[in-house]
Amino acid sequence: METPTILAMFSKNNSEHRHLNTNRDYLKKYLLKLYPRTIQSIILISFTLVSSVCMLFLGMSMYQRFEGRSRQMMTDNSLLMLSRTTDSIEDYLRRMRRISDAMYYDIIKDMDFESEDLSSEINLLYEANKDNLVSFALFASNGDLISAAPIALQKEMANVTEQNWFTTAFNKMENLHFSTPHVQNLFMDETDYRYHWVISLSRAVDLNYGGKPRMGVLLVDMNYETIQQMLEGVNQANSSQYVYLITGNGQLIYHPKAEQISLGIHDENFAQAAGYDDGVYEESFEGEKRIVVVDTVSYTGWKLVSVTPVRNFYLGMKSTRYFVILVAALTGLAMIIMNQLVTWRVTEPLLKLNESIKNMEAGNSDSAIYIGGTYEVEHLGKTLQRSLDEINRLMKDIVIEQEEKRKSELDALQSQINPHFLYNTLDSIVWMIEGEHYEEAVFMITQLASLFRVSLSKGRTIIPIEDELRHAENYMNIQKVRFKNAFVMNYEIDPEIKGCLTVKLIVQPILENAIYYGVKNMDEDGEITLKGYRKDDDIFIEVIDNGYGIPSEKLPYLLTEDKRASKNGSGVGLINVHKRIQLRFGDSYGLHIESEPDEGTKVTIHLPAIPATEENREMLEKGGLRYE
Structure with a gap:
């Protein structure tokens, strides 16, 4: 019983081996059918693959380079825009400082407050600059109002000495101090019942009372709308980015969405922006990547910040991306057509040479000679090579002669x-x-x-x-x-x-x-x-x-x-x-x-x-x- 079992197993293994070989041969024949065997097919496929890879690499490289250049141009434009806006704000604040200096050094310094009245001078200076100012005011060190322009009544509940601008002026007496935007709450104007948003410029001043020095505070309330309009104009002109203004410690001065921020609907990265030095930064805030450009306003320490969401940049690149894809597709089509033409031009002579072997074997001695293949064909080719070389030499001479003739004709013309x-x-x-x-x-x-x-x-x-x-x-x-x-x-x-x-x-x-x-x-x-x-x-x-x-x-x-x-x-x-x-x-x-x-x-x-x-x-x- 053992022998028949072994024979049966051997027969089964042989059957499986033959079946495996049959499948392998079938797969090999199938792959050979798929593999290009003609020179024309090999060159066409090779050229197409190489050119497609090169074109894809070149297209991606050019797109990335263009994207980088476009991104750099957007950043440079942001820097330029921010620099110009900073210059405008600095120019405005510089004018306010000059007004404060003129009030202090040209008027207050030379006045004896025990016998003289400041009203006419302060009103005159206010009238000359009222387009950019809301009010002038001079206070004693105890908070009493000495003089103000325009003529207004001080609110009874207004405690001047507790105001931030007042205390800051005495803390650093040698400097001028700019406050954050706030509603003016010191005076009641009988002719104007509006709330005035102002930025207060305060400084400690020396007052002369009959030769006795006293301290006071000069307050210049600048019209906040001037800076607001300045920055709103910048934001309206640039839809892909926005600009806001904060103090050096991150307090908000201006933001296009200030109301939403105050209501908690919108948030902004003020703390991190306040810590940036002047320059360009990339950050991620609330899951959004964006480019931040910071520029500091001289003297005040305020920071002007430009924010460009990266998604806005890619939205602008959308049409460029489609254009690159279209150009790549058209170029690819042109390259396929060109490859077919080149392949045909390259392989056609080879196919003719292959046909010439058949003609030579048929006894056509006028056909061109192909050296290669079997030993007999190669020997026959070498035997006739001398004649072929002579023919080729004569043909080259003719080509050179024709080229020289063409050049001579062109030189003569x-x-x-x-x-x-x-x-x-x-x-x-x-x-x-x-x-x-x-x-x-x-x-x-x-x-x-x-x-x-x-x-x-x-x-x-x-x-x-x-x-x-x-x-x-x-x-x-x-x-x-x-x-x-x-x-x-x-x-x-x-x-x-x-x-x-x-x-x-x-x-x-x-x-x-x-x-x-x-x-x-x-x-x-x-x-x-x-x-x-x-x-x-x-x-x-x-x-x-x-x-x-x-x-x-x-x-x-x-x-x-x-x-x-x-x-x-x-x-x-x-x-x-x-x-x-x-x-x-x-x-x-x-x-x-x-x-x-x-x-x-x-x-x-x-x-x-x-x-x-x-x-x-x-x-x-x-x-x-x-x-x-």
């Missing part, structure tokens, strides 16, 4: 300074020096030097439009001196286009044509306008003159090699410019000419709007950017 123009300019400079017109000669030499500087451009053929326009302006400045301002030159250039790239020396030849074949021999004053603007993704530069114009029968041939258009030579420069533009940017760009006899001519230069970066310039120099 790249017109430089007309020797005749240079001769006439130097002759004019000599004439100016001989005629002792030194300033004009210096101006001509300066303009000519700048003209050469742009013309050379360190050997570059692609320059910013700003340099091209400067070159044109230098050229026209020289021509205006040569022709003794026989024409007027106008410039209407949109600054937006100056930061884009152009082929060098395309405006000056057209301006030269406008002078020599347009306005040079006009009886009346000629006028040339150089206009530049951007429209969508294109740039247009127009040279407009009010000269004799071009006959309609010549217009169709101006931008061709047809000699009927250039009997007087005016068409050569235009063809030059037109070809150079099209060599760099494609046939969609170049010149467009409009003209009417006796009405003038307008030549329009059409260019793509390419930002003037070093990378774009180098690619254009190499012929790597085409906008056809």
Whole structure:
């Protein structure tokens, strides 16, 4: 009975092992089907994954950087706003101190209270400053009222000596003391039954009673509404943050929600804010993160505090976040399309080479050789490699020859300074020096030097439009001196286009044509306008003159090699410019000419709007950017 049992177990184990191997083979075949096996698939997936990761990392980095910069800008704006508000409050308090000083040092110090009355002087000073004051008052050390303005009756129940401003004045007699906002409860005004919220400015003063010194307290009740309106204006102008004012020990002076705080509906972190030095802090209060900016009001020790909840910042970033996501999505889509195009361009030659092996095996000796694969194919490839190398060498020579031919053609078309123009300019400079017109000669030499500087451009053929326009302006400045301002030159250039790239020396030849074949021999004053603007993704530069114009029968041939258009030579420069533009940017760009006899001519230069970066310039120099 034992043997059959062992055989049964062995059979069962073999069955399970075969089943496991079958499942493993099936899984392996399934994974092989999923795994990309063609070169095109591998490159496409690899490029897409790498570019997606890079784009995601770049997008997150740029967003975080933008978020940080935006947050820093908000903080800087808070600092600037707080500094300006502090300056306004300090200026107001400084004026109040000057009023108190004027009352004390100019009036009270020089008065004998035993024989003189303070009423007229205190009323006069009050009238001069009543817009910012509620009252003036002078008290004796026992609390008796000596004088007050405006004229008012002291309340019978008002115990002056127990008032905080009174006791503080005697505690530190050498200083001026600012109180917190409170309702004035000293006087009864028969003409005004309102409650006045004031900030009291008090100081201990020396009083002269017939040569006997006594002590008193000078009280200036400032109108609290002045500071309140100041801070309310700041809060209304900044919806994402709010500002409040406290004393150095955390007592409230102003808060936009002062009523809610007094009723216990709202709370504020006064104690912690009072302990902050001037600067920027991040804190968490009642579960809310916020940015706190503190600035101290000089002399008083008051602290002006700006609070910006972090959630307000992120609400402002919401549209930016959506914009970044949209840009990332569009960029991702563009990259997928670009990856497909690049993959196709990269793998197509390889697929053709693979097909060429089949052609070679079929006996097609004209097909290209692929070295690799089996030993037989590799041996066959090496045997024919010498011939293939020769073919490749010849092909490279052809490519180099064509490139040199293109460069030679471009250099031939790249017109430089007309020797005749240079001769006439130097002759004019000599004439100016001989005629002792030194300033004009210096101006001509300066303009000519700048003209050469742009013309050379360190050997570059692609320059910013700003340099091209400067070159044109230098050229026209020289021509205006040569022709003794026989024409007027106008410039209407949109600054937006100056930061884009152009082929060098395309405006000056057209301006030269406008002078020599347009306005040079006009009886009346000629006028040339150089206009530049951007429209969508294109740039247009127009040279407009009010000269004799071009006959309609010549217009169709101006931008061709047809000699009927250039009997007087005016068409050569235009063809030059037109070809150079099209060599760099494609046939969609170049010149467009409009003209009417006796009405003038307008030549329009059409260019793509390419930002003037070093990378774009180098690619254009190499012929790597085409906008056809």
